[in-house]
Amino acid sequence: MRRQLEGSRAVAEAVRLCRPRVIAAYPITPQTHIVEHLSQMVADGELAAECINTESEFAAASVALGAVAAGARAYTASAAQGLLLMTEVLFNIAGLRLPVVMTCANRAVGAPINIFNDHQDSLSLRDAGWIQLYVESNQEAVDSMIQAYRIAEACELPVMVCMDGFFLTHTFEPVELPEQAQVDAWLPPLRFSRALDPVAPATLGGGSEPDNYLEYRRAQHQALDHAADEIVSTAAAFQSTFGRTHGALIDGYRLDDAERVLITLGSVMGAVRDTVDALRERGERVGALKLRCVRPFPAAGLVHALRGARRVAVLEKAISAGAGGIIAAELRAAMHAAGIALPVDGFVGGLGGRDLTPASIEAVFAASAAAGPAPIGCQFVDVDAADEAARPGE
Amino acid sequence: MMTMRQIRFHGRGGQGAVSAAALLSLAAFEDGFEAQAFPKFGSERRGAPVESYVRISDRPIRSHTQVYAPDAVVVLDATLLRSEPVLRGLTDGGLAIVNAEGEPEMATGEVAPRWLAVTADRISIEHLNRPLPNTVLLAALAGASGWVGLPALETVVRRHFGRKGERVVGANIEILREGYRLGAAGGST
Structure with a gap:
């Protein structure tokens, strides 16, 4: 259905359609409205998810990490200093090859403190091992969120969808929201092969020595390289199902x-x-x-x-x-x-x-x-x- | 009807300039147009100057820049006429709607092609017991310009204020109708 929505609301609707089971976030302008809307949806019974207001962004990213490690689809969002406070965890998520999806509501990084938009926050994390998509419109933000889960879960890599704070997050414009049944058919529930399970105990994220750390890092680099094909094919698959494209790479x-x-x-x-x-x-x-x-x-x-x-x-x-x-x-x-x-x-x-x-x-x-x-x-x-x-x- | 109309709202934090822009875009969407609304926040505090922008078009709107050549400006607080260049970029024949009793005075000597003074504070106090000029001016803009219809405004206001109960909705609908009438008639005295 085509609706006139604030960008943050539109993204929250897209996230809801992806049925995350865990949402963990700490509020920061201009990301706040996104998680407020999601929290409202959970409270209203429109979204069956655990919504966790954490004590910091570090904790929010950690909860998302743990949730996906336990096999649950997860979501978080942040911006600016908040995103940077997640940094250590974001590297870990990528290194553990966990398909976490997040939104960065792009904002300048202090000092001087500034709540407004630029790309310093997410671009400073370009080496963290996350796939990063930058969107032009709220329609692209909606469509990219849905694509992000499919890409992340196919590649076992985390995806950060970057949307401009205020210029998009606070802008009302028309967006076409897909039907739940369409999204369900296109994005099946997460089946994470390495999910932690007490019945079959395993370690995720053990130590690495000089004789194999380099190989892990090379594998991660290659996985990112190969993800390009998945991003392209996902954009094509999205277009054939939903009739819209915004480009791929x-x-x-x-x-x-x-x-x-x-x-x-x-x-x-x-x-x-x-x-x-x-x-x-x-x-x-x-x-x-x-x-x-x-x-x-x-x-x-x-x-x-x-x-x-x-x-x-x-x-x-x-x-x-x-x-x-x-x-x-x-x-x-x-x-x-x-x-x-x-x-x-x-x-x-x-x-x-x-x-x-x-x-x-x-x-x-x-x-x-x-x-x-x-x-x-x-x-x-x-x-x-x-x-x-x-x-x-x- | 149009290719693209651009509107800039000037207010102070707490007066509803951001909501007015959002409601206008919602009404335009309701009327079948492409529409975009967004705020330029200052320091997010009550009383500080705030701007918000609306674009209405019959074609998809791609740009997300601020509005620099508005076809109309709506000024929610007449004291801004003394401190802010509220008419900057106003197009030839552009319309300025001001929340004021009588003819607004410009300290800067700027002249708008078309002025419309609307006693929005007084009208909102009559209906809501407090000055909340945004819906009055929004409706006056609609009445004066014809860019969105009164039924669309009533629909979005009903939806927007629905959670606050029928009394608030009813008062706002009354406000819309009065504002629209004043706009269509060319202002109040």
């Missing part, structure tokens, strides 16, 4: 004959599409590409999709302080490894909730077009002009 927009391409992730992609249309009307051969999946990093897909491009700009809402844009660096590495000399201009903007306006997106296209042969390393978008003038060469 990447989603190109007007890439045919595009000479200049802007790559971004998350909710700003909608405004980027509008900007591409406007520039196309002026005769500029531009296109855009949404990076839906950050882990596993779709290097081969990007190389293929950008084969016709002469120049690429990456616009991202996070920074590896002291190095520059994270996605720009990874894209440059992918191109270099493929032997392709494609200039990749790096842009960082929209941090701490600053709106990336149509004008700022156009300015990024323009700066990339005007740049010389050497790519722009890391340029900050919409920074105070006086500040910029005082520190040239940035």
Whole structure:
């Protein structure tokens, strides 16, 4: 049914349709509404799950870990400092190969403290061993939550669905919610082969020595690599059942004959599409590409999709302080490894909730077009002009 | 009817600017349009300036940016006229609806193409015993613009306030009808 819902409510409805048996969370803006709605559904008897308000995010992630280890489908959600407080547990979940699914309501990381959106929280955890999907709209958030459980359980890897705080979590827009019977048929109950069972005692997460730790880590890396196929096939299966797709690993927009391409992730992609249309009307051969999946990093897909491009700009809402844009660096590495000399201009903007306006997106296209042969390393978008003038060469 | 209409609400924390935007989007959806509503929260405290945005279109809405060129602004607190650039970006022929008694005064000398003063505080106090100007102004916007219908507004208000009992629902329906009438008539004096 198509409904006009707040993003948080829409995600909660999607989670309900997936029938988790354990929900554990600690509230943090802008994630709070999601778990409030889920808690209400459990209290109203609409969702047969154990809803646990934990004493911290560390505990919430630990409960999700334990629940899946015991064979129950589980859900948690967090953001910003809360997500970072989960860090140790998130690495453990991934290392134990537990199919936990969570939502990150993307928010800036302090200090300075800031409740608004950027991608610093989840991108800082890109090495944790989780599959990471970034969504553009609330419809994609709903559909990706349902896909996430299927991907996680097929790969025995955890999945983090990243949706922009406020820009999506607090936005009312139409979403099509599938019927319960459809989801039940598409997503059967979790059957976790390694579930702990007192009848057949086993250890999950024993110690590892120098003679086998490296092999475990290699296996985890390979599992993430192989997960790309599962993400693609799940998106295709979802489309054939539910009639919608948002791309799988990447989603190109007007890439045919595009000479200049802007790559971004998350909710700003909608405004980027509008900007591409406007520039196309002026005769500029531009296109855009949404990076839906950050882990596993779709290097081969990007190389293929950008084969016709002469120049690429990456616009991202996070920074590896002291190095520059994270996605720009990874894209440059992918191109270099493929032997392709494609200039990749790096842009960082929209941090701490600053709106990336149509004008700022156009300015990024323009700066990339005007740049010389050497790519722009890391340029900050919409920074105070006086500040910029005082520190040239940035 | 339209390609895209953009509305910006200005209020203070606690006045219902965020709810008004949500209700407007729900009513537009009820009327068969694509709609989007979202807040720009400040520091989430009572009295602080708050903005919220609505887009209504007959085509899918992709952008999630704030509204920079509104076709209408709705000002829930007239004191904001002195401190906030509430008319910024207002389109040619754009409409400004203000919760005020009589003609609003702009300290900044800004001029809106079309002003509509609605005594929303007074009307809400009459029906609810406290100033809650959002539903009055929402209905006035609907009446003045024709972008959403009164039946759709009544449907979403009924649903929204349903848990608070029939008395609250009834009072809000009365408020909607009065606001809508004032909007359609071009304002109150």
